[in-house]
Amino acid sequence: MPSYSTASAAAPQPTAHPIQHQERRNLEARSDTGLSLAAPPVVYHPLYSAPVLPPGHRFPMAVFGLIHSQLLSEGVVDPRQVHMPTALPSRDLLRLVHTDDFVDAFCGGRLDQQRVRRIGFGEVVHTQALIDRTLAEVAGTILTAELALEHGLACNAAGGTHHAFPDHGSGFCILNDLALTAQLLLHQGRVKRVLILDLDVHQGDGTAAVFRDQPEVFTLSVHAASNFPARKQASDLDIGLADGTADEEYLGVVAGALHQVLHSFAPDLVLYDAGVDTHLNDALGRLALTDAGLRRRELLVLDSCLGMGVPLAGYVGGGYDADLAVLARRHCWLHRAAGQLWKEHGL
Template identity: 65%
Template sequence: MMSYVMHAASSSARGGTLLTARLALQYKLACNTAGGTHHAFPDAGSGFCIINDLAITTRVLLQEALVQRVLILDLDVHQGDGNAFIFQDDPAVFTFSMHGAGNFPTRKQISDMDIPLPDGTNDTTYLRVLGEVLPSVLTGFRPDIVLYDAGVDTHMHDSLGKLNLTDKGLRRRELQVLDTCLAADIPVAGYVGGGYSPDLTVLARRHCQLHRAAKEMWDSYGLGQPSHDP
């Protein structure tokens, strides 16, 4: 049974995810300090995820006709199985999951694009694969917004990881994703996703890579003026 505290926290995170997407549509780039609960299914939670905030945000944006196409870019170490299941027959949503092949969930769903990586994948291989695939997805699908699940459980010292990204690799990944989207003139909303460490200070530093990269891209692209009302 879900406690009141858990429900309140999940609901707040869900609202933050939607607000972040609205701000990204307005300013081209926005990031949240939560979000990315990609394992939750329509009728059940899974993998520490109670409510699927990315799916709800996607549905709202489409229903309000703020966008016509949404790309959910999931770079958490765990496959975004909830999103893959929810949007499996929806041509307006492209689910992209690059994840550890040998990690949770045991039973994978079918995303529009799945890139399973072997245990121990390092910075060089990871960033090369991402760089080869992401631009073509953006060009082919032409999303109106990218919802980016920037899980840091890809880190080499993550408690539930199995991949081998370094701090430098995580930073390069965030810069690469944001720069690729913004260069294509596609708004991007970033969410911290998963990350597991007994040292919360270390974990917070890893999550902050997204926000530091966003600040750098914000300055580099001269963002700050709303592109249109959400």
Template identity: 50%
Template structure:
């Protein structure tokens, strides 16, 4: 068996021309991984829609119902940053199902990756920053409720703090939230994660990777989680439109490899989601996101996973 990868054709609904959210990156990521021979379209695992009861583990039920039906106020849509449509609503619920499927596969096989996910700005009762439902929190709460894990650690390397995740899981002691983010970036008002590692603007490969290594060398033995949820945001890249850090392509690849190796080297399963990334060149952006899956595929072979 090859590395489990999760994707669905629902992931790239059309947005109005010129919209700044790169919705097509999910489709382009799939296309790139197929073109480079890492997978085939037939081998990609297609998720079901996430049940409403599971969404409600992390979110207010009224908010879930109103979003799914399109009963959103103008202010709510402004805060979200995306126009509502039935296609986007279905994509949103499907993508949470994709993260849940990837997490289950990681527990079965040791490693799995989603070609989407990482919606860490979604809060209990409202959307924010292009994030509607918080798949990171939903994964953690669902797995804990089912007894699949006793403790889960979320290692969020998106350039922006995972404020929604931190607030949703604030009182869940067995869901450890770690946010490694640029301190001078969105959101202006930060939440309080279990571990917030604020980075100075302009940080490059060597210093960033040292922080990653130090954090995981300390946190993984401390908590000994049954699963690590890894948000591999590429908005830490030096050319990202919304990031303020200075990682190179090589730095991204080294980061992803390091996180996966830290986990697998301690026999801790890890599930990867792609997180944020913004560039007018959508194909280039998709190739940045692909570093996660390429690094994971190499680790899959290196560790003899099956």
């Protein structure tokens, strides 16, 4: 099966098309990264912010690069912690979740107009830049999970494309990186049970649909009940919150649900979609978390999982603000919490 290796800051650019990988990730590669075990691994690739979207487009493509640069400039992350996927996933890997027709049409730049409209990027979706960016995000999400299994905790600087269904994308999501990661690790026998914890303000409908009849994956979504998508799917546990739900009520709900699922389902790995569109100033959110609430949420989630010895891979999820520097800072609460709890739990 495809697998991934890591590289430090001088990672080569991926090729224009998906390629096959070695049978297993070369674990010796991490000895060349200079990774300090005093801090958790962080995954990033410049392709995360590579495509140029039309002027005024509300998807914040440039924010992923800003997350990376803020983490480095503020000393939250040391360059030696940063891992990059060195290759793009094969079409065979994508078919673990997505249909043959959708994989071939997307990777070949031939998606029909109906599916293009559902994704929301317009004709840019046919460009090699966006194709490669989408594949790089999948590679980064898988690598983050592999590093979490290896070290107990890892965070990506992107990821969480939870609206993608097997045969189409939706809501700025094309390939479902969370679902692909869970399926690959299950297929490889590296885990037996995966919890996908989705705290984006929008329900993880694509992920819920993928795993509707798969008991090895538990999907837990806490979201704004009135927000996109209008037609919700059935997660294993859905909690739809009222508009304006603020810090204390929100954190109480998340704490109770997560405690319940961690104990009853006993996952081998948590894939955490840490969307910050729950913030009270988010352009597309309807909840009312403050900066302090976001920080407390990340500490709560990470501490709950690590306290039970469950590895966690964190992904930034959704977030929308005209001021990308402000938005990047909201996303960075995940990585700040990871650094703090890495030390507290002695990882």
